[in-house]
Amino acid sequence: MTPQKPKIRFAPSPTGKLHVGNVRTAVIVWLAVKKLGGTFLLRLDDTDVERSKEEYAEAIQRDLTWLGLEWDEFARQRDRQDRYDACIQKLKDDGRLYACYETPEELALKRKSLLSRGLPPIYDRAALELSDEQKAKYEAEGRSPHWRFLLNYDPIEWDDLIRGPVKFEGKDLADPVLIREDGTPLYHLCSVIDDIDFDITHIIRGEDHVTNTATHIQMFEALGAKPPLCAHLSLISDAAGGKLSKRIGSLGIETLREEKKLNPMAILSYLALLGTSMPIEAVRDRQKLIDTFDFSNFSRSTPKFDEEELYRLNTKLLQETAFEEIKPHLQQANLEQVDEAFWLAVRSNIENLEDVREWWRVAHGPVTPEIEDADFAKAAAALLPSGDWDENTWNVWINDVKEQTGRKGKQLFMPIRKALTGMEHGPELPVLLSLIGRAEAESRLKGQTKNAA
Numbered sequence: 001m002t003p004q005k006p007k008i009r010f011a012p013s014p015t016g017k018l019h020v021g022n023v024r025t026a027v028i029v030w031l032a033v034k035k036l037g038g039t040f041l042l043r044l045d046d047t048d049v050e051r052s053k054e055e056y057a058e059a060i061q062r063d064l065t066w067l068g069l070e071w072d073e074f075a076r077q078r079d080r081q082d083r084y085d086a087c088i089q090k091l092k093d094d095g096r097l098y099a100c101y102e103t104p105e106e107l108a109l110k111r112k113s114l115l116s117r118g119l120p121p122i123y124d125r126a127a128l129e130l131s132d133e134q135k136a137k138y139e140a141e142g143r144s145p146h147w148r149f150l151l152n153y154d155p156i157e158w159d160d161l162i163r164g165p166v167k168f169e170g171k172d173l174a175d176p177v178l179i180r181e182d183g184t185p186l187y188h189l190c191s192v193i194d195d196i197d198f199d200i201t202h203i204i205r206g207e208d209h210v211t212n213t214a215t216h217i218q219m220f221e222a223l224g225a226k227p228p229l230c231a232h233l234s235l236i237s238d239a240a241g242g243k244l245s246k247r248i249g250s251l252g253i254e255t256l257r258e259e260k261k262l263n264p265m266a267i268l269s270y271l272a273l274l275g276t277s278m279p280i281e282a283v284r285d286r287q288k289l290i291d292t293f294d295f296s297n298f299s300r301s302t303p304k305f306d307e308e309e310l311y312r313l314n315t316k317l318l319q320e321t322a323f324e325e326i327k328p329h330l331q332q333a334n335l336e337q338v339d340e341a342f343w344l345a346v347r348s349n350i351e352n353l354e355d356v357r358e359w360w361r362v363a364h365g366p367v368t369p370e371i372e373d374a375d376f377a378k379a380a381a382a383l384l385p386s387g388d389w390d391e392n393t394w395n396v397w398i399n400d401v402k403e404q405t406g407r408k409g410k411q412l413f414m415p416i417r418k419a420l421t422g423m424e425h426g427p428e429l430p431v432l433l434s435l436i437g438r439a440e441a442e443s444r445l446k447g448q449t450k451n452a453a
Helices: 020-036 054-067 080-091 103-117 132-140 187-197 206-224 253-258 264-273 286-292 309-320 323-332 342-351 353-364 374-382 393-405 408-421 428-437 440-443
Strands: 007-010 040-042 073-076 097-100 145-149 155-160 164-169 177-179 204-207 227-232
Touching: 007 020, 007 204, 020 040, 020 073, 020 204, 020 227, 020 286, 040 054, 040 177, 054 253, 054 264, 054 440, 080 097, 080 145, 080 177, 080 187, 097 177, 145 206, 155 206, 155 227, 164 206, 177 187, 187 206, 204 206, 206 227, 227 408, 253 264, 264 286, 264 309, 264 353, 309 342, 323 353, 342 353, 353 428, 374 408, 374 440, 393 408, 393 428, 408 428, 408 440, 428 440
Parallel strands: 007 040, 040 073, 204 227
Antiparallel strands: 097 145, 145 177, 155 164
């Protein structure tokens, strides 16, 4: 018998844009698919009609495409209501779905009472004792039932690809609500039906779904299907080990792309390696991430998300980028005047593309020199080396200026920086000097403004 081809889904809800929290799952799903030689299904869980928006659906697809996480198949839950209705009817006929008439207030009171007595807040199945007359009375009062899934009081076990053996007792779990009072199915049921129909072999999601998985396993079995393999990822925390803040948790891919100008490989590298035993490093080749992917690499400890580390990876990748690769990005940033020689000269001293713009402005002007001591600046100008300039020119020149003027430290460097750049801080002068060139450097040291931009 031919083994089933691996198939894994990423199933975001189009109720918002992708952020680092949920895109981490997408990255790991994509890597697992590629490593296993399987199929990647992008499924939009959009049964929440009020909150789901087409603009978010489009944004999700745009962000995944930019990250290079291409999908093989696409589906939307909103197109599958007939299938859900058929499965719901089967579960009702089999006695696995039962009607409940408690109001939210009544359920909250039950929960509070159980907790006050030190008991777990498990639903007491009181609805199973209702007679037809009692149900009719509730409905005459205008109550519409919600429907719960009747769990079997059997052990629920699976071998998690990350957590190892997991076991729940059915009696320790509350029967989950699968259908709202308005008749619409909840995520749990739709997800299980989809996973069955689309032949999903692996489910990868956060550890906050572990209890859900226990109830889902019985839903798979109730619908006559074998549950997929499961892998539950540890949830990420902030850099201090605390709960991920809303600011970082909602750090959107669109923001990282449009505002922070991040390289998609910086995001892929960081999120692929975060929470694993592998060192976090900037990886330029997706294939390397695929080749080293293994569920056994993931730890059960809580990984810490460090936004600054993500930016450091981006800087590392940027500084190693060849001119032909960066050229289109320079053009998009309106830096088409930057040539290969300039890029190679400055790339090891930048953190982002905006730094290139600043290097260009300082090198080519317009710059208004700030002369603190005209005699010192004049003496420095007179000592500028002649001939061709290279990366050693700065050291030769600054040593001559130091010897001739007797200045050192801040008294030596700051007046020169202000004269050459008009600023107290900025790009490193050894690299900058060769970009400015002898004629322009001499002009600035003499206090002459020259618009060379």
